[in-house]
Amino acid sequence: MSVKEPFDRVVSVHGATVLRVCRAVVGPVDADDAWSETFLAALRAYPDLPADANVEAWLVTIAHRKAIDVVRRASRHALPVAEVPDRPVEVAGRDLDLWSAVAALPTKQRTVLAYHHLGGLPYDDVAALVGGTAAAARRAAADGVATLRRTYPAIDQEER
Structure with a gap:
């Protein structure tokens, strides 16, 4: 015991x-x-x-x-701002910091990346949390990483 x-x-x-x-x-x-x-x-x-x-x-x-x-x-809550902009603010892809790049991912990709790469969970456990199969979780993670590599080029530099 x-x-x-x-x-x-x-x-x-x-x-x-x-x-x-x-x-x-x-x-x-x-x-x-x-x-x-x-x-x-x-x-x-x-x-x-x-x-x-x-x-x-x-x-x-x-x-x-x-x-x-x-x-x-x-x-469910409105966020107060000092001034409402006249039009949406555009941010160039290369100027995004890593958090902005991750936040821009679709929810499933962001969640799967968090649970697998940050939480250390195997894809079977990730699939149980987010729904679907381990293969679908693996695919979502791969798609998320590919998107991050395109929108945040520093990732490729950090991995080398």
């Missing part, structure tokens, strides 16, 4: 992964809220988690749900 580690150790070990996932899904502004909500929910449910459970996958699943809650909550 295996024994679960203390919850504060779970936060120490997996906190950075959960924060990376939250940042990728909801952006840097709301990531801390999603992270906090993830660990509050996890703290409540931790006593019932089986000792042999994959804690990282469990936390990423909770983060996924909390991130969706943050996005939904934000979409």
Whole structure:
């Protein structure tokens, strides 16, 4: 019979992964809220988690749900601005920073990239979170990476 580690150790070990996932899904502004909500929910449910459970996958699943809650909550509120522009502002593709490039991806591609590349989940687990098959998740990730390479050329430089 295996024994679960203390919850504060779970936060120490997996906190950075959960924060990376939250940042990728909801952006840097709301990531801390999603992270906090993830660990509050996890703290409540931790006593019932089986000792042999994959804690990282469990936390990423909770983060996924909390991130969706943050996005939904934000979409219901208007954002005040000092001045309303006369027309949409266009940004040249080469001037985008990495976050803007990731944020511009379709939701499924952005989410799959976050769960697989930042959360470290295998495609089978990612597919269970976002729906579909592991092959579809793999395809969405490949499409997302290809788009990032086109819109954010520095990625190719960083990988070399």
